[in-house]
Amino acid sequence: MTMSQVTVLKLYNSVVDDVIAGVRDCFLDDGVDEQVLQELKQLWKSKLVASGAMDPAPEPPMQQIPQPPVLQHFQKVNGNNLLSKRGDIGPQTSGQSGVDHGTPAPNMGHPHPVLDPNNKVPVQLTLPAQPSVPGSQPRSFTIQIPASALNGNKLHQVLTGPIINATINLPQPLAATLLQQHINSALAGQQNEYDGGGGGGRSGAAPFSLDGALDSSDDEGSNVGDGSEDAAGDDDEDEDSVEERAEEEEEERDEFGGAEEEPLNSGDDVSDEEPGDMFDTDNVVVCQYDKITRTRNKWKFYFKDGIMNLAGKDYVFQKANGDAEW
Amino acid sequence: MSYQLYRNTTIGNTLQESLDELIQYGQITPTLAVKVLLQFDKSINQALSSRVKSRLTFKAGKLNTYRFCDNVWTFMLNDVEFREVHEVAKVDKVKIVACDGKSEYAD
Numbered sequence: 001m002t003m004s005q006v007t008v009l010k011l012y013n014s015v016v017d018d019v020i021a022g023v024r025d026c027f028l029d030d031g032v033d034e035q036v037l038q039e040l041k042q043l044w045k046s047k048l049v050a051s052g053a054m055d056p057a058p059e060p061p062m063q064q065i066p067q068p069p070v071l072q073h074f075q076k077v078n079g080n081n082l083l084s085k086r087g088d089i090g091p092q093t094s095g096q097s098g099v100d101h102g103t104p105a106p107n108m109g110h111p112h113p114v115l116d117p118n119n120k121v122p123v124q125l126t127l128p129a130q131p132s133v134p135g136s137q138p139r140s141f142t143i144q145i146p147a148s149a150l151n152g153n154k155l156h157q158v159l160t161g162p163i164i165n166a167t168i169n170l171p172q173p174l175a176a177t178l179l180q181q182h183i184n185s186a187l188a189g190q191q192n193e194y195d196g197g198g199g200g201g202r203s204g205a206a207p208f209s210l211d212g213a214l215d216s217s218d219d220e221g222s223n224v225g226d227g228s229e230d231a232a233g234d235d236d237e238d239e240d241s242v243e244e245r246a247e248e249e250e251e252e253r254d255e256f257g258g259a260e261e262e263p264l265n266s267g268d269d270v271s272d273e274e275p276g277d278m279f280d281t282d283n284v285v286v287c288q289y290d291k292i293t294r295t296r297n298k299w300k301f302y303f304k305d306g307i308m309n310l311a312g313k314d315y316v317f318q319k320a321n322g323d324a325e326w
Numbered sequence: 327m328s329y330q331l332y333r334n335t336t337i338g339n340t341l342q343e344s345l346d347e348l349i350q351y352g353q354i355t356p357t358l359a360v361k362v363l364l365q366f367d368k369s370i371n372q373a374l375s376s377r378v379k380s381r382l383t384f385k386a387g388k389l390n391t392y393r394f395c396d397n398v399w400t401f402m403l404n405d406v407e408f409r410e411v412h413e414v415a416k417v418d419k420v421k422i423v424a425c426d427g428k429s430e431y432a433d
């Protein structure tokens with residue numbers, strides 16, 4: 001239905017222009033700068049393009065580059081793209097870094113196991129542009145991570161959604177620092193598991209690992225003494241605690257009772273249809289009806305002025321007539 | 327007064343998201359955003375009725391559910407084939423929400 005898709009693009013552009021022109025006075029009356037109005041137009045148009053609901057434009061497209069939703073960018077950052085970018089500055093291709101273990105990795109997507117696990121490898125990260133911020137660009141910066149962390153998807157475990165979300169709004173230097181710290185501390189924990197803090201050269205990257213281990217053993221030693229004192233204290237408490245215990249048990253029973261009364265969940269709704277079936281449909285038509293007729297179980301529909309979203313693509317129609325049996 | 331139902335489309339939703347962002351950044355007030363949405367209702371209703379010329383037919387394997395409430399029809403259709411001249415789009419499920427085209431509110 002290419003006809004209606006071409007129409008969609010033109011129609012949407014004209015509606016955007018029409019709305020922007022129509023509210024200009026409202027913006028002026030509110031003392032809102034013209035710049036904000038242009039920003040609204042820009043935001044709206046780029047979101048429209050990003051929705052993918054319109055086919056690639058047959059005429060010279062708008063300035064904005066099609067932008068997949070931010071969520072997909074996050075997945076890419078967490079996914080293989082992250083590592084494949086390593087070649088940009090990584091030892092394999094540049095050959096100029098101080099890393100001398102050098103068999104080139106045959107496949108950039110999969111880090112080569114020959115890498116010395118204690119060597120630091122520069123990794124380029126790219127934070128996606130924020131569609132919400134006009135003029136925002138994808139930002140790349142380089143962080144240092146131990147080569148061993150490239151094996152076994154360590155980075156993927158460390159660079160999770162929350163940390164990306166937390167850094168995406170920060171200025172670039174701050175974001176780089178934060179990510180570097182996050183990775184250092186997270187990897188410090190993970191690496192101790194299989195290479196018992198062997199690399200003195202790595203201590204800079206893993207400031208918490210060695211000290212942490214020693215400190216905790218000290219603490220345990222003193223805890224033993226604390227524990228025995230506690231035990232003595234417990235004996236005293238036991239005598240007057242029978243009543244308290246009874247109360248506690250009662251509270252526990254109350255909690256159980258509460259749990260039994262609780263289940264007023266959506267799962268209790270009695271419905272012939274799965275609620276999801278009813279309302280979570282990808283394909284939606286929004287329109288007006290001229291006439292709806294029914295003869296026995298045969299229905300006829302006369303619709304007009306419709307916008308359809310079918311399989312993610314938008315179509316528009318002036319008239320759409322159809323029939324169905326119930 | 328124009329129908330607001332087109333707000334729940336790609337072009338309507340993206341407008342609302344954009345307005346939400348501007349409100350969050352403190353660049354516009356919610357009141358101004360409402361004015362923009364009302365203008366959108368006017369523009370989209372007018373554009374659909376005057377600028378769109380395509381005509382479709384469709385045939386559904388089954389009318390699964392229908393509902394008529396407050397003068398709004400909602401249909402769930404299964405196995406639907408939309409046809410525009412020689413071009414065809416098939417979907418296994420579609421939801422149609424339709425307001426009264428003859429309503430006095432729709433001008």
